[in-house]
Amino acid sequence: MTKQELRNSVREQLRECSPEELSRQSEAICEWLLRHPRVMVADTVVAYWCLHDEPDLSNAIDALCKQGKRVLLPCVTSDTEMVLRQYDGPTSMRTGAFGIQEPIGEEADIDSLNNDSTVILVPGVAFDNNGNRLGRGKGYYDRFLQNAGRPHTIGICFDLQIVGEVPYGEHDIPVDELVKVAIDNCQKLTNNNLFGNGKNNNPYIP
Ligand SMILES: Nc1nc2c(c(=O)[nH]1)N(C=O)[C@@H](CNc1ccc(C(=O)N[C@@H](CCC(=O)O)C(=O)O)cc1)CN2
Numbered sequence: 490m491t492k493q494e495l496r497n498s499v500r501e502q503l504r505e506c507s508p509e510e511l512s513r514q515s516e517a518i519c520e521w522l523l524r525h526p527r528v529m530v531a532d533t534v535v536a537y538w539c540l541h542d543e544p545d546l547s548n549a550i551d552a553l554c555k556q557g558k559r560v561l562l563p564c565v566t567s568d569t570e571m572v573l574r575q576y577d578g579p580t581s582m583r584t585g586a587f588g589i590q591e592p593i594g595e596e597a598d599i600d601s602l603n604n605d606s607t608v609i610l611v612p613g614v615a616f617d618n619n620g621n622r623l624g625r626g627k628g629y630y631d632r633f634l635q636n637a638g639r640p641h642t643i644g645i646c647f648d649l650q651i652v653g654e655v656p657y658g659e660h661d662i663p664v665d666e667l668v669k670v671a672i673d674n675c676q677k678l679t680n681n682n683l684f685g686n687g688k689n690n691n692p693y694i695p
């Protein structure tokens with residue numbers, strides 16, 4: 490299956506899901522994140538403000554912000570680039586490119602992310618169990634992650650977006666870990682979804 494065929498197939502399945510089920514999963518993901526050991530000790534969490542077909546992280550974002558953590562969100566600045574700005578609460582947002590809500594706060598220095606105290610939550614259209622990620626097809630995250638050093642990355646998606654195999658190329662950067670929350674057994678799955686410390690799941694990445 491090509492990347493585009495997989496995108497279309499996953500989107501079709503998401504359209505068939507009930508909004509109630511998806512919002513239950515969003516809540517379970519937020520709770521899972523707030524209990525995640527790396528997130529709990531992080532001082533910086535790079536999250537995303539959801540598009541209509543992505544898990545809604547806003548409850549986790551607000552909770553992390555209230556805990557005093559630095560929460561950063563992407564802002565699209567050109568056809569290829571995005572930067573991160575600090576989230577300072579729901580009233581400090583504006584509508585950016587692609588209709589995505591983005592903070593008006595201070596732009597973060599990308600060099601400040603290259604450490605053990607940063608966790609990056611990466612959205613995706615599909616992921617496979619090796620951490621390979623299919624994005625929206627513009628390469629924003631691949632370029633950004635390439636420049637962000639090596640902080641811990643967690644792929645975030647709904648259950649049905651974890652697929653057998655995601656086709657990947659030389660630019661694609663796999664995530665270190667995948668959220669995998671089944672409503673009835675999130676506890677059981679929490680320790681079962683790490684790919685180890687290796688950042689080299691993808692043989693194309695040196
Ligand atoms: N929440 C969120 N923010 C994010 C991303 C993301 O995946 N999720 N990005 C990750 O890269 C960047 C934005 N990337 C985007 C890439 C393509 C389209 C896009 O093609 N939008 C179509 C809508 C149709 C569709 O995708 O079905 C459009 O506007 O025509 C939107 C955002 C930065 N911010």
Ligand SMILES: Nc1ncnc2c1ncn2[C@@H]1O[C@H](COP(=O)(O)OP(=O)(O)OP(=O)(O)O)[C@@H](O)[C@H]1O
Pocket residue numbers: 492622623624625626627628629630631632635660661
């Ligand atoms: N690090 C990079 N440097 C230059 N070009 C890149 C890089 N990463 C991706 N690209 C280019 O961006 C385009 C989209 O790549 P791809 O289909 O892998 O995006 P994606 O991972 O699905 O999207 P996204 O990261 O925005 O969610 C391709 O033409 C690819 O060659």
